[in-house]
Amino acid sequence: MSSIRNTLRALAVAAVSAALVAPAVPARAEPSPAELTRRIERASAELERVVEAHNALAEQIKTNKATVARLQARIGPLEQQAERSRAEVNEIAVTAYKTGDVGTAAALLRPGDATSRLDRLATVDQLARDRQQRIAAFTDDQRRLNTEKTQLNGTLKRQAAQARELANARQRIERDLASLYELRRQAYGRATERPAARPDSARQAPALSGSAGVAVRYAYGALGKPYRWGADGPGGYDCSGLTSAAWRAAGKSLPHNTRMQWGAVAHIGRGELRPGDLVFYRGLGHVALYVGGGKIIDAPSAGRNVLKRDMTIMPIAGYGRVR
Template sequence: MSSVRVLLRALVPAVLTAALVAPMSGARAEPSAGELTQQITKSSAQLEKVVESYNKLNEEIKSSRATATALGARIGPLEQQVAQGRTEAAEIASRAYKTGGLSGASALLGSGDVSTLVGRLGALNQLARERERQIEGFDATQRRYAAEKAQLDVTLARQTAQVKQLAASKKKIEGELAKLYDMRRAAYGSATSAGSRYTGSVPSVSGKAGVAVRYAYNAIGKPYVWAAEGPNGYDCSGLTLAAWRAAGRSLPHNAAMQWDAVAHIGRGSLQPGDLVFYSGLGHVALYVGSGKVIHAPTAGESVKLASVDMMSPYGYGRVR
């Protein structure tokens, strides 16, 4: 037997063995705790963006509905004025028609002469023209407002559809999070981090900012709940909204819209009660002093006290 055949006979079993063993040895093991944490962090960041977009649409819808209601209230009286004007115009036309006949002329003349009749007919025609101009004005105004209201209705329908789309996206992400939480539960015995109430001393801050800061400290330990603004749970912009609402200030339920509503300041000017923005305006927290913020982190976690540099800040704002 040639040396080549001997070599081939020796190699074939080894190759087969390697082929059988390779898939088993190459099979991916269960994700480690660190890998699971990274996956959950990534999915949570995606979810937060969806939630904040959902919150923004809700704010826009509320604004549009308020505008539509105001327009509707203004259109109603206009419609009544137009209807009244048309009725008066019809009466004027009827009177003008009747005065055009011989009997009508005789009635208008009475004991007067032809010049009196001509004068009366001229005044009647002038009145009719003025009424027509009024009606045209009413009609133009009504058409303008009706067009604006129709445009708002279209906007509301589009925004409502977008909210449904975002809710579907959120549901998909939450489904993926649920799978990761199942694996985390298997690894750690719990899918979420347990939150606990704050029992330390609350900084003494005066004025409305102090009210907002105290509210945020009292919220520590409460769960993150998407699109929620308390009192039993919060998302990030819901927490800052609720804290400042307690202090008598109104903020929209969206981090980016809150950025537009506050006065922008530098880091060196930070004071308790100011807002700190992160993740390209996708996250917001309340500054409470001493380099700390309170925020609602993400799904599966609770409101907590953290360093202002827990992430790279996008910017800083003061509630006006």
Template sequence: MSSPHGRGWRAAARLLAPAGALIIGLLATGSPAHAAPSAAELRKQISEKSDQLEKVVEQYNKLNAQLKQTRAEAAALQVELGPLEVKADQAKGNVARIAATAYRTGSFSGWNALLDSSGDGKLLARLSSLDQLATSQRSQIDEARRAAGDRFEVKAALDARLQEQTTRFTVVETQRKGIERDLAALKELRRKAGLLDEKSSTYTGSIPKYKGKAGIAVSFAYKQLGKPYVWGADGPGGYDCSGLTMAAWKAAGVGLYHQAATQWRETTHISRSQLLPGDLVFYSGLGHVAIYVGSGKVIHAPTTGEVVKVASVNMMSPYGYGRVRV
């Protein structure tokens, strides 16, 4: 007769047997295969990747704009330096001639004039001439000193700008290469999801008429419908989000920075109820921006593989609304 303890062990063994077989099976076959992501999962990944990439592109736009500004300032300093170089060289030449004359004639011309046996009238005339000569020499020496100082100051500022330009260029290039890699990954995700790039087209539909500079900006935005999203671009062949809003308002004679976050700071913040055509609508933590065109619609440059299009102002949860200062 078997003991209760023996029956308990056999029951436990029967319960554990399937689990043991499973463990052995896993060890034999390795890790279980992962199912391919569904279309919905791929679309979610594409959306997340697009949002991340757009924020990086906007950072790049800011750095690139700063680089352009630094280059412009360096070029202006270079132009300013040219005449200063000429002036400083001329002043330096004048001082060199003064020094050469003093060397040839000696430094006792004033005493020689005093010891001269001519009459008092001629003596006073000579002393006056000597005093004028000394004054002229001092003036030329002072001018040379000022010219040299001006040249040194501008040259130092130019060198600093060129150094800053080099540093910014290195950062921009590094970020650009990173964006290109991220863009390739995004395109691969789109390929796996079976998403084809939208074809560019020319807009031929009606354009609402609004007055003033806002009307010009809105009209410009409509005319860009169908053009491709191109990261870092502000037209005319393609746009990214802040490049489109910048170009639209540039057409109206108003300058905006090529970055959504900076455009937010450049605008007067308003409420949803105050929205008027031409106002800017910001999304995704200031990572995306669109231009409001009325009737609850915006025009924006969405993401890679897509074209400039009309969308609902609620296409995403708006971050805020800004009115361009004109």
């Protein structure tokens, strides 16, 4: 019996010794709430950069489409005017033929392309030079406008391809955010902020006159609404979408892109800030509406809601006043 006890004791000592000398295998720890928050913030910042790039491209595409429409509207009347001028020349040629001025008629009606016809018009003294100049001017205008339209259509195709690339990048980041939000749900019980009660949010706005007052009241009315990429209301906003919507309510047009908004406003110093001005952040990647008292209203990032907070949320790139 003692031999069995001795054997068991020896095995126990050996097991303890093996445990002491065996390499430690660290347990896989779940990310802490603070680490989850940092990862979500990094992914949100990257998503915001992609969204703002997408917004800039959308603004450029919109501008180019409007330019193409204007060109098409100008080309039509020019073509009609040129056709009228050609009809006048043909009528003169027919009249010359009927009146016996066969030389003039032959010069005008002889087969050939438009260029050679214009060249032959130079030989008809009574009115050919005027018609030649007019037709040549109309033809040049049409050629120039068609060239510009062709170039713009090429630009639109390239931008559409870039938009698809940005959409793919955005989808990839949103997939990453979805997994992070699932972890956040496990940590906090909810992936996104709860919508805030907003029945009196617009009434909380300071009493301000003029267009700046309208913009500020609009921003107060947006408090608690969710961040939505590429959106400018009324159900949700991204950062530049909120500022552009607020100032659109005040009758001012701002592009839906932070960097473009920076280019559209008058740049001011911090000491000149007044409610309604814009505050730009981190390399012009984020923008907010200043509402006074050192506070801003902005659409922060994916998963969060429009809120009012201190304007010192991150390094400030500059300040702007809507003109």
